[in-house]
Amino acid sequence: MTMNRETLINSILAVALVAVPLIALGMDEPFIITLATKVAIFAMAGVGLNLVLGYGGLVSFGHAAFFGIGGYAAGILASHALNYEPIMESPFLIEGTTQMIIIWIVALVVSAFVALVIGAITLRTSGVYFIMITLAFAQMIYYFAISWPAYGGEDGLSIYVRNGFPGLNTLDPISYFGLCAAMLGLAMLFSAVLIRSRFGLALQGARQNAQRMTAVGIAPFRIRLVAFVVSAMITALAGALYADLNRFVSPTMLSWHMSGEIMVFVILGGVGRLFGPLAGAALYIILEHLLGGVWEFWQLPLGVLLLIVVLFARGGLVGVLAGERKHA
Amino acid sequence: MPDAILSLSNVTKQFGSLLASDNVTLDLRSGEIHALIGPNGAGKSTLIKQVAGEITSDSGDIHFDGQHINALDAVARSRMGLARTFQVSSLMPEFSVLQNVMLARQSVSGKIFRFFKPVLGDKSLVEPAMAQLERVGLADRAQMRAADVSHGERRQLEMAVALALEPKAFLLDEPMAGMGPEGSKRLTGFLDELRAQAPILLVEHDMDAVFALADRISVLVYGRVIATGTVEEIRGNDDVKRAYLGEDA
Numbered sequence: 390m391t392m393n394r395e396t397l398i399n400s401i402l403a404v405a406l407v408a409v410p411l412i413a414l415g416m417d418e419p420f421i422i423t424l425a426t427k428v429a430i431f432a433m434a435g436v437g438l439n440l441v442l443g444y445g446g447l448v449s450f451g452h453a454a455f456f457g458i459g460g461y462a463a464g465i466l467a468s469h470a471l472n473y474e475p476i477m478e479s480p481f482l483i484e485g486t487t488q489m490i491i492i493w494i495v496a497l498v499v500s501a502f503v504a505l506v507i508g509a510i511t512l513r514t515s516g517v518y519f520i521m522i523t524l525a526f527a528q529m530i531y532y533f534a535i536s537w538p539a540y541g542g543e544d545g546l547s548i549y550v551r552n553g554f555p556g557l558n559t560l561d562p563i564s565y566f567g568l569c570a571a572m573l574g575l576a577m578l579f580s581a582v583l584i585r586s587r588f589g590l591a592l593q594g595a596r597q598n599a600q601r602m603t604a605v606g607i608a609p610f611r612i613r614l615v616a617f618v619v620s621a622m623i624t625a626l627a628g629a630l631y632a633d634l635n636r637f638v639s640p641t642m643l644s645w646h647m648s649g650e651i652m653v654f655v656i657l658g659g660v661g662r663l664f665g666p667l668a669g670a671a672l673y674i675i676l677e678h679l680l681g682g683v684w685e686f687w688q689l690p691l692g693v694l695l696l697i698v699v700l701f702a703r704g705g706l707v708g709v710l711a712g713e714r715k716h717a
Numbered sequence: 718m719p720d721a722i723l724s725l726s727n728v729t730k731q732f733g734s735l736l737a738s739d740n741v742t743l744d745l746r747s748g749e750i751h752a753l754i755g756p757n758g759a760g761k762s763t764l765i766k767q768v769a770g771e772i773t774s775d776s777g778d779i780h781f782d783g784q785h786i787n788a789l790d791a792v793a794r795s796r797m798g799l800a801r802t803f804q805v806s807s808l809m810p811e812f813s814v815l816q817n818v819m820l821a822r823q824s825v826s827g828k829i830f831r832f833f834k835p836v837l838g839d840k841s842l843v844e845p846a847m848a849q850l851e852r853v854g855l856a857d858r859a860q861m862r863a864a865d866v867s868h869g870e871r872r873q874l875e876m877a878v879a880l881a882l883e884p885k886a887f888l889l890d891e892p893m894a895g896m897g898p899e900g901s902k903r904l905t906g907f908l909d910e911l912r913a914q915a916p917i918l919l920v921e922h923d924m925d926a927v928f929a930l931a932d933r934i935s936v937l938v939y940g941r942v943i944a945t946g947t948v949e950e951i952r953g954n955d956d957v958k959r960a961y962l963g964e965d966a
Contacts, residue, residue, distance in 0.1 A: 583832055585837065586831055586835065590820060593809075593811070602820075603792050604800075605878065606792050606795035606824040607823070
């Protein structure tokens with residue numbers, strides 16, 4: 390029964406995400422389309438985090454690092470392409486690009502490598518130490534970006550023309566929304582398949598009882614490291630899309646506020662729920678848009694809401710609406 | 718001891734001033750149930766943890782299946798075929814009963830990093846896992862959450878997970894704990910047959926079960942083995958009577 394209700398809630402969320410911008414298109418409200426695009430991108434960042442936070446039980450407070458890496462991949466490659474200055478000439482030539490597909494591949498590779506290093510160190514700790522060390526690594530990257538003048542330092546880096554995607558006018562808001570929504574859909578599909586696989590079973594097992602994992606001969610560390618890397622890659626891809634949405638990337642994308650926001654999407658929507666990040670990101674953007682316009686302290690009710698969710702509704706929005714989750 | 722699958726020699730572990738294991742030497746031979754008894758705090762569970770690799774010994778040697786395993790961690794020892802159950806059930810509470818056993822099968826198969834095939838449709842995991850649940854009489858609970866089944870059923874599930882590992886030796890830490898007379902009796906019958914599959918190092922407080930099952934018994938007091946022998950030998954041993962069974966036993 391509960392599964393059916395969750396499926397229903399999920400369907401409503403998915404339909405709403407697509408319907409709202411289409412209606413906005415009809416009413417000629419491009420700003421709403423941009424908001425919906427933002428929801429899709431934030432939800433995707435949350436889908437990445439949810440993999441470790443929700444299914445793996447690993448509270449990473451450093452996912453802005455990967456979100457920002459994705460953003461800077463878009464910004465740096467585009468700026469070189471527009472300046473006609475290669476990124477490096479020796480030992481081999483690397484030039485900039487305005488092709489999203491290449492940017493995404495770079496974002497995926499770089500974030501995977503950084504996550505491998507960060508994960509290999511942080512996953513040896515647990516609990517509060519894990520939270521603090523992931524935060525510390527993200528802050529290191531944040532300060533590095535701030536003090537690196539080549540790419541704008543504190544001021545950030547503008548992307549003068551949104552990067553391109555074959556067969557699509559990315560500057561058209563609804564087209565770009567479609568691209569972002571499709572990427573979100575792929576990320577969620579991938580995540581859904583992953584958590585039902587052997588690997589997913591092991592990841593969720595490691596969250597519940599590491600002692601038992603060890604006793605059946607599976608080392609939780611390797612499982613968690615792979616999950617951490619995959620999670621970072623999804624969040625980085627969202628970061629690349631976000632930089633292109635704003636046509637701007639700055640250290641803000643790497644800051645701990647951003648890590649916190651991604652965490653809020655997941656917790657608000659429902660930790661360990663496939664559609665949780667989407668519900669959370671949508672709620673966050675709606676609150677920001679509705680309340681933020683009339684009251685500068687709009688984050689106060691958000692904080693109260695978050696508190697209520699953490700204290701009384703651990704399943705978040707999806708959990709409240711759909712009831713308790715059945716076993717994995 | 719040519720046919721010993723598991724042997725401990727002079728295994729010692731000290732926690733501060735407490736000597737939890739004091740020069741323990743014992744072995745487990747194929748086909749036998751070797752019971753480890755002793756009063757509370759004698760160091761039985763600590764010894765099981767040292768054998769399982771959860772605690773490293775200060776000194777002494779542990780051999781398993783012809784290999785010196787001191788340097789191996791708990792994961793490696795489990796993979797070598799040393800399956801343990803826990804005194805307090807240690808399961809995946811949110812998983813179904815079936816998923817708990819499937820995880821063990823997954824470990825045995827060695828194929829964990831599979832990312833796409835749905836695990837619940839994987840017959841190579843589901844069928845052997847169901848077979849173990851049938852063996853312990855839990856097949857009708859397969860789809861229930863482990864957290865929702867009774868205490869006795871969780872004990873059975875612990876057993877099923879250990880069986881699913883197809884081990885070369887079992888380390889059972891008080892499998893009867895909290896089972897009730899009926900459950901204990903059934904488990905006693907089960908373990909009696911299980912020794913033919915793989916030998917069992919059995920820590921147990923239920924003396925009826927120990928005396929009914931054990932081929933040999935070692936008595937642990939303050940971390941030391943004060944006697945090892947058959948049921949009759951242990952029953953007739955004066956040291957054991959004094960230290961453990963009580964003066965008037």
